[in-house]
Amino acid sequence: MKKFTAIMVALILVAMTAVTAFAAGINENEKKVIDALGNKIAMKNGDMVVPTDFVNQAENYFNTIDMTAEQADKIVDLLKTTGEFMTSTGATNIPTMTYAQKKELLNRGKEIVAVLGMTMEYDFVKKVLFIYDPQGNVKFESDPVLTVVKVDPTQSNTDSTNSTSTTNKTNSSTTSNTAIKTTGLATDFSGFVAVGAFALVIVAGATAYVLKKKEA
Amino acid sequence: MSGNRNRRKHKNFNGKSFIILPIIFLVGTYLVLYVALAPSLGSVASAAGLFFSDTEKDYSTEYKNIFVPVVEDESEDKEEKPQEVNIDDITYPEYSNLFGELIIENCGIDTNLFFGDGDISLRNGVGIYAGSFIPGYGKTILVAGHNNTYFNGLKNASEGDIVNIRTSYGNYVYEITECKVLKANDKSAVNMGAEEENLVMYTCYPFDELGLTAYRYFVYAKYVSGPSIDKNSLEG
Numbered sequence: 001m002k003k004f005t006a007i008m009v010a011l012i013l014v015a016m017t018a019v020t021a022f023a024a025g026i027n028e029n030e031k032k033v034i035d036a037l038g039n040k041i042a043m044k045n046g047d048m049v050v051p052t053d054f055v056n057q058a059e060n061y062f063n064t065i066d067m068t069a070e071q072a073d074k075i076v077d078l079l080k081t082t083g084e085f086m087t088s089t090g091a092t093n094i095p096t097m098t099y100a101q102k103k104e105l106l107n108r109g110k111e112i113v114a115v116l117g118m119t120m121e122y123d124f125v126k127k128v129l130f131i132y133d134p135q136g137n138v139k140f141e142s143d144p145v146l147t148v149v150k151v152d153p154t155q156s157n158t159d160s161t162n163s164t165s166t167t168n169k170t171n172s173s174t175t176s177n178t179a180i181k182t183t184g185l186a187t188d189f190s191g192f193v194a195v196g197a198f199a200l201v202i203v204a205g206a207t208a209y210v211l212k213k214k215e216a
Numbered sequence: 217m218s219g220n221r222n223r224r225k226h227k228n229f230n231g232k233s234f235i236i237l238p239i240i241f242l243v244g245t246y247l248v249l250y251v252a253l254a255p256s257l258g259s260v261a262s263a264a265g266l267f268f269s270d271t272e273k274d275y276s277t278e279y280k281n282i283f284v285p286v287v288e289d290e291s292e293d294k295e296e297k298p299q300e301v302n303i304d305d306i307t308y309p310e311y312s313n314l315f316g317e318l319i320i321e322n323c324g325i326d327t328n329l330f331f332g333d334g335d336i337s338l339r340n341g342v343g344i345y346a347g348s349f350i351p352g353y354g355k356t357i358l359v360a361g362h363n364n365t366y367f368n369g370l371k372n373a374s375e376g377d378i379v380n381i382r383t384s385y386g387n388y389v390y391e392i393t394e395c396k397v398l399k400a401n402d403k404s405a406v407n408m409g410a411e412e413e414n415l416v417m418y419t420c421y422p423f424d425e426l427g428l429t430a431y432r433y434f435v436y437a438k439y440v441s442g443p444s445i446d447k448n449s450l451e452g
Contacts, residue, residue: 025303025449052408053347064308173409180400181360
């Protein structure tokens with residue numbers, strides 16, 4: 001009896017600690033989500049897409065997990081409704097949305113990544129979107145901006161009898177603004193110039209105030 | 217009497233003008249400048265630290281090293297070397313993992329290769345942009361490095377030079393086909409959706425400059441050899 005109990009306990013312990021090996025690579029569920037990420041989104045000035053390198057980042061992450069059919073279906077559904085929301089904002093791109101719209105979009109993004117146990121944060125100072133895996137590791141880091149759809153005329157999907165394409169897919173890759181890094185100072189100084197001008201106005205105003213008070 | 221009162225008022229006013237207002241101005245300006253420069257501070261500090269540091273700093277605690285060199289049998293015929301490796305047999309690198317080495321002998325480059333091109337990676341070697349792919353995946357590999365450290369040797373790159381990338385799952389060879397200077401925001405510089413393996417390395421241009429440059433030096437290389445990753449998992 002003691003031996004039998006010991007064997008049962010050992011079996012139970014093994015069952016509890018057994019780690020289910022996940023299958024690397026892209027399964028059918030993950031492929032469905034990758035395809036959905038490539039869908040066009042109708043914005044004010046035309047169709048936009050998530051840049052190809054952003055979708056690649058998702059693919060790189062999916063190579064390390066096993067997505068279930070339920071997770072994939074939920075994510076695809078949330079991506080669809082989020083795309084519809086973005087169209088309804090009337091904005092030309094994410095940066096031109098109102099603060100309330102960006103906040104709503106961020107909440108929707110958090111809901112999407114939460115399906116995989118991930119979290120999303122936006123750093124308003126650095127203007128960078130971060131997505132973390134369930135262990136808190138950075139899995140995505142970039143400036144969240146859509147890019148214009150590029151259609152390769154040599155691979156057109158347009159039906160000659162129908163003016164609109166029968167597919168929602170793009171057939172040419174796009175690149176985000178953050179793919180090429182700066183290895184030193186930022187090259188866009190427009191923000192710095194604006195802030196510098198503001199600082200000068202403050203200094204000038206303060207000086208004028210002090211001088212006026214002295215005269216009085 | 218009123219003169220004394222005026223003098224007291226004037227004294228109090230001077231106290232406010234020369235103590236409180238300057239403090240408010242200093243704090244306010246600091247906050248405003250921080251908000252403006254914060255997006256750039258990280259990369260500037262990282263690059264400047266490498267450039268101005270006299271001592272060799274050990275950053276190895278910042279990252280995880282998953283690189284185990286593959287020892288190839290020199291006597292083995294090229295055709296006998298494994299042409300494929302299943303994705304289940306590789307440890308897919310995570311962001312900021314050291315997972316290989318990048319060597320260009322003619323350029324004097326022999327450096328750590330990271331997955332991810334953030335500050336940690338570029339401080340300790342060169343990094344693959346996470347929106348591109350790893351060697352063997354059959355798509356674009358985009359590698360960044362600082363122009364004043366690990367990728368300074370790229371200035372000597374020329375067509376025909378060989379690039380070796382060693383990983384834990386295989387050793388890869390690429391041949392440089394082109395070098396050119398392009399603007400950093402030139403979207404035609406890299407094809408992120410390419411369906412064939414290609415290597416693109418880049419760094420800030422001109423060389424030996426810390427930044428303040430809108431240009432990048434791109435070096436393009438075609439795939440020569442190395443096991444392709446079979447993405448069909450054998451499990452599940």
